[in-house]
Amino acid sequence: KGKHQAGKFFGPYPSAYNARDTLVTLEKLFNVRQCENSYFAQRKRPCLQYQIKRCSAPCVGLISPEDYQEDVKNSIRFLQGDTKALNQELIAKMETAAEALEFEKAVFYRDRMGLLRDVQAQQAIYKVKGEADILAIAYHAGVTCVQIMHIRNGKMLGGKSYFPDMQGDDLGQMLSDFMANFYFQVADEVPTELIINTALPxxxxxxxxxxxxxxxxxxxxxxxxxxxxxxxxxxxxxxxHAIKGQLANHFELNERFHQLEQVLGRPVDRIECFDISHTMGEATIASCVVFDSGGARKRDYRQFAIEDITGGDDYAAMRQALTRRYKKAMLPDLLLIDGGKGQLHMAMQVMQDLGLEAFMVGVSKGEGRKPGLETLHFTDGTKIQLPEDHKALHLIQQVRDEAHRFAITKHRAKRDKRRGGSVLEVIPGLGPKRRRDLLTHFGGIQGVLKASEKEMMLVPGLGAVMARTIYKILHE
Structure with a gap:
């Protein structure tokens, strides 16, 4: 939306896998380059892509600009679905090469035709003129689902299931409301046909x-x-199929809430949970996630950038987050605090300072931080440890893990933006030489981020302690 680079854009694709698969097909069919302009400008000899017949090496002039431009045009035609005309051109080129006794070139075109036939066979089942969105709505037991499938240039580009927060018996009116919201607020474009499974009013x-x-x-x-x-x-x-899966989750969630109410001895409809995330005190973020009997209420999630505290002081961070949240917001039926007695007592003090009475439970991790060994701490000083298969414990774990995910995602974005450089540069004790060795060993920062602690230990001169420190800073 206004931020694209100049050029043609094709899509949407149903997944990253499909987009990559299309790129590989393009490389095989037309040998167009996939490298960056900076890499292209520096080449002095063909790279591996040329050796495996995925690129015609325009970087070193092994193909004329006119012929390469023709391959680019054919790539665009392929992406636009114009495969029949391409097939006819390949047949003509193969026959011309054979008549000139250039049999290697003829085999090259023959293989291209085979690849194009495979692509056409995959698309044939969906081939029809025009473009359309297919929308199907279903409602059952309080859950509404709308399935949208996208057809573009005669190809099925996949689809997605949506679960709008609406209920009722009039499917036509609900679908009409959904379509108005989707096409006027969410979608970038609309096809010429919208095919639906129920009449609209x-x-x-x-x-x-x-x-x-x-x-x-x-x-x-x-x-x-x-x-x-x-x-x-x-x-x-x-x-x-989608609504059956959602209902299974819905019934499971209701059972988890029911068993949690039995454990706590009070009704629970809304749960809020706080978590603190930082890296050695840097870029502290507090998250608040909200769950009710319908699941995660993401529109009610909140994040707080914690400032003006001593780095690593989780108590002060939690105090600031709770104060900022409940100065204005309504209290939930259950406030989960990720921590033991200390964090719970601090939260109790904050609520007392605000003049509020909240039902709070602290959740401390078990031995070795293993899931299933959590202990629940209550404000009266009592504590319990639920069985590992208890559905109430599963609900508490689900809410706490979502709070952790929500906090750490924002924290990492804030931390990396503030650093403005490699995340390795601020790790204590990791100097330029060992940073270089680490990056060389794993082939770049992405390889380092994917590496396990044990794999880091294999880097010469790194050691177990430094490997553990690096892994912890990058992943916790």
Whole structure:
């Protein structure tokens, strides 16, 4: 949206795997380069991509600019779905090469044709003129699901399930509300056809609004035949499968809440949990996540950048976060504090200073920080340890782990932005030589981030203590 580089963009793709698969196919078919401009400008001899026949090496002039431009144009045509004309051109080139007794070139074109046929075979089942979105809605036991499948240039580009927070018996009205929200607030574009599994109460009005918004004619259909009917049937199957999975999660979550209420002896509908994340006191972030009987309430999540405290003082960080949160916000039925008696007593003091009465439980990790060994601490000084298979414990673990994930994601982004350079540069005791050895051993920073502690120990001259320090700073 206004931030793209100049050039053509193709997509969306249903997953990163599909996008990478398309790139590999392009390399095999047309030998177009995938390297950065800086890498391209520095080449003095062909790289490995040329050796394995994935690039025609324009960097060193092994292909003329005119021929390479032709490969680029064919790549664009391929991405636009124009595979029939490409196939005819390859046949002509193969026959011309064979007549000139250039059999190696003829074999090259023959192999390209085979690869193109494989691609066409995968796409054939979805081939139809035009573009469309297929939308199927289903409602059961308080859960609404909308499945959207995207068809572009005759190809199925995958889909996604949405679970909007709406209930009722009028599926047409619910789908109409969802479509208005999705296409006017979320989607970047709309296809010429929207195929739906139920009639809308305001089809013509919605069509006119979409036409005005996107400056193109849009048709909404719920009675379709042939290929479109097959798409709609597939979307209906997907939405039913998705809602069954969501209901299974829904019933499991209700049972977890029910068992937690039995353990606590009081009704619980809303849970909030706080967690603190930092790296050796740097870039401290406090997170607050919210759960209710419907699951994670992400719109109610909050994060607090903690400032003006001593680095690494988790008590002061938690005090600041609780104060900022509950000066204005309503108290939940259960406030989970990630920590033992000390953190719980501190939270109790904060609530007392604010003049609030909250039902709080501290969750301390067990021996060796193993899941299932957590201890619950109550404000009256009592504590319990639930069985490892207890559903109430599973709910507490789920909420606490989400708070940790939410905090650490924001913390790492803030930390790396503040450092403005390699995350290795601020690790105590890791000098330039060992940083270089580490990066060389794993082939770059991404390899270091993926490496385990044991793998780091194998770096010459690093040692177990330094490997443990590096791993802890990068991953905790």
């Amino acid at each position: 305001n089809t013509s009005e919605l069509e006119q609004a979409l036409q005005q918004q996107f400056s193109k004619k849009v048709q909404i259909k719920h009675k379709v035949r042939e290929t479109r009917a097959e798409w709609l049937e597939l979307a209906n199957m997907n939405v039913q």
